[in-house]
Amino acid sequence: MKNVRTFYKTLLAIGAGLCSIPLLTTQALTQTAATVTSIQPPRLIAARTTYNEVQVRQATYYFTLEVPATAKELQQVTLTQTQGSEDISFDENNSRAFEGTSKREGQPLESKVTSDRQNRTVTVTFAQPVPAGKTVTIGLKPERNPTYDGIYLFQVRTFPAAGQRNGQYVGTGRLQFYQNISSE
Numbered sequence: 001m002k003n004v005r006t007f008y009k010t011l012l013a014i015g016a017g018l019c020s021i022p023l024l025t026t027q028a029l030t031q032t033a034a035t036v037t038s039i040q041p042p043r044l045i046a047a048r049t050t051y052n053e054v055q056v057r058q059a060t061y062y063f064t065l066e067v068p069a070t071a072k073e074l075q076q077v078t079l080t081q082t083q084g085s086e087d088i089s090f091d092e093n094n095s096r097a098f099e100g101t102s103k104r105e106g107q108p109l110e111s112k113v114t115s116d117r118q119n120r121t122v123t124v125t126f127a128q129p130v131p132a133g134k135t136v137t138i139g140l141k142p143e144r145n146p147t148y149d150g151i152y153l154f155q156v157r158t159f160p161a162a163g164q165r166n167g168q169y170v171g172t173g174r175l176q177f178y179q180n181i182s183s184e
Contacts, residue, residue: 039070039071039072040068040070040071041071041158041168041170042065042066042067042068042071042074042158042168042170043065043066043068043170043171044063044064044065044156044170044171044172044173045064045065045066045135045171046062046063046064046101046102047061047062047063047064047154047173047174047175048061048062048102048175049061049062049145049175049177050062051145052145052175052176052177052178053145053177053178053179053180054145054146054147054148054149054177054178054179054180055144055145055146055147056144056145057143057144057145059141059142059144059145060139060140060141061139061140061141061142061173061175062101062102062137062138062139062140063077063079063137063138063140063154063156063173064101064102064135064136064137064138065077065135065136065137065138065156065158065170066135067130067131067132067133067134067135067136068132068133069132069133070132071132072132072160073129073130073131073132073160074126074129074130074134074136074158074159074160075125075126075129075130075159075160075161075164076123076124076125076126076158076159076161076164076167077123077124077138077156077157077158077159078121078122078123078124078156078157078159078167079121079122079124079138079140079154079155079156079173080119080120080121080122080154080155080157081120081121081152081153081154082120082153082154082155082172083151083152083153084146084150084151084152084153085146085148085150086146086147086148087117087120088142088145088146088152089115089117089142089143090113090115090122090140090141090142090143091141091142091143092113092114092115092122093113094141095113095122095124095138095139095140095141096108096111096113096138096139097109097111097124097126097136097137097138097139098136098137098139099134099135099136099137100135100136100137101135101137102137102139105137109126109127109128109130109136110126110127110128111124111125111126111127111138112124112125112127113140122140124138129160145177146177148177149177149178149179150176150177151174151175151176152174152175152176152177153172153173153174153175154172154173154174154175155169155172156169156170156171156172156173157169157170158170
């Protein structure tokens with residue numbers, strides 16, 4: 001009988017201990033979540049083109065990002081074409097970045113633009129990190145708009161430090177191109 005009581009006391013003690021583990025885990029996760037949510041990533045707030053007809057050579061594609069006051073500095077942005085019937089090539093030397101939006105252009109930002117045509121990715125690396133609380137626009141200059149009409153999507157990722165492997169997905173830019181009706 002004494003062994004049975006000892007067995008039940010031990011079982012009760014183990015059960016009480018196991019019940020407290022989820023509570024401790026929940027408290028730890030709550031504290032971690034509160035810490036993580038206090039830092040917001042940048043976000044894509046607009047994507048547009050100056051000309052939406054196919055084969056136009058004078059177009060510029062603008063991608064505007066907001067870097068919240070609670071974000072880390074922004075060092076690098078990648079734009080990967082994920083949809084579209086044609087790969088778009090960019091003129092790296094005539095692409096640029098600046099503070100503000102495409103309609104309210106502010107100070108130019110020194111940046112380097114590189115393309116990885118095989119992976120359909122353009123990378124913009126800022127010479128100086130963009131501080132939190134700023135709005136920044138990247139103006140990519142295509143060699144020409146695509147030959148085929150349709151929707152072209154660009155997945156945008158941001159990186160707080162250049163060379164960091166995994167960026168933060170911040171949105172998808174959507175550009176739509178149309179056939180020139182008057183030329184048909």
